[in-house]
Structure formats: structure tokens, C-alpha cells
Amino acid sequence: MPATPDRSSGRTLIWITASILFTCVLVGGGCLVEYIVLPESKVPSWILVLGFMLISLPWAFWLLTFLYRIFSRCCGCRIDFDVEREGWKVGGGGDGAIAHGDAHVEANVNGIDRTLSVASHESQMPLAKSMAS
Known part of the structure; x- marks a missing residue:
């Protein structure tokens, strides 16, 4: 776990x-x-x-x-504060992945490996807080 x-x-x-x-x-x-x-x-x-x-x-x-x-x-790019690594990172879609155009990038969100795209429907994904509990 x-x-x-x-x-x-x-x-x-x-x-x-x-x-x-x-x-x-x-x-x-x-x-x-x-x-x-x-x-x-x-x-x-x-x-x-x-x-x-x-x-x-x-x-x-x-x-x-x-x-x-x-x-x-x-732009598909965000600056997030990574609590685990205690530093700034640049991420696409707010989850730490770096994405350019329609390139797919591997991401690990809440222990679930999945492939992201800037053109995907990330706004329709469940909230991370509800997934953790």
C-alpha cells in the first residue's frame, strides 16, 4: 500500500x-x-x-x-509545489507530468499508473482527495 x-x-x-x-x-x-x-x-x-x-x-x-x-x-503547463520532494516542478495538468502538444506522458497519480494527454478530459477525472480515502 x-x-x-x-x-x-x-x-x-x-x-x-x-x-x-x-x-x-x-x-x-x-x-x-x-x-x-x-x-x-x-x-x-x-x-x-x-x-x-x-x-x-x-x-x-x-x-x-x-x-x-x-x-x-x-499552455498545458503548471508550476506545482511537490510536497514529497520539497521543491518546485513543472507539470502538465497539475499532476506532475510534463506534456507538450498531444504527446503522451506516463504519470503516477495516487499509485495508479496511467497515460495522460494535454487534449484529454482531465477535468472529468475524480478528485484526488476522494480517491485517496
């Missing part, structure tokens, strides 16, 4: 990212409230710009993530 990889580091990264984005929204909102509440003579001129930048940071993060997902699907 193959050993399942520890996915707690991925969850930790998600919580750290969410916490940073939440903190940016809180601090940015505080800057905007300070700009509104305090008299104009006591508020630095840069506080309004800082507030808008911090409030818009999660939106920029979302937009970049959205664009990455679109372009990675169009």
Missing part, C-alpha cells in the same frame, strides 16, 4: 496566505477610516493611497490567480 503524502504543509500555506490577505484588508480599512475620521491637517497624504493599495491587494491576488489558471490550462 503506497504511503499518502502529508498535505498539512499545503493547508498551512493556504492559512498563511488567507491570514496575510485578511490582515491587509483590516489595515487598509483602518487607514481609510483614519483618513475619514481625523481632521485633514493631522492625516498624512500617503494614508489614503496606502489604504487603497492594501484593500485592493486581495483583488490583485485573485486576478493573478485567475489569469494563472487560464494560461496554465491553455
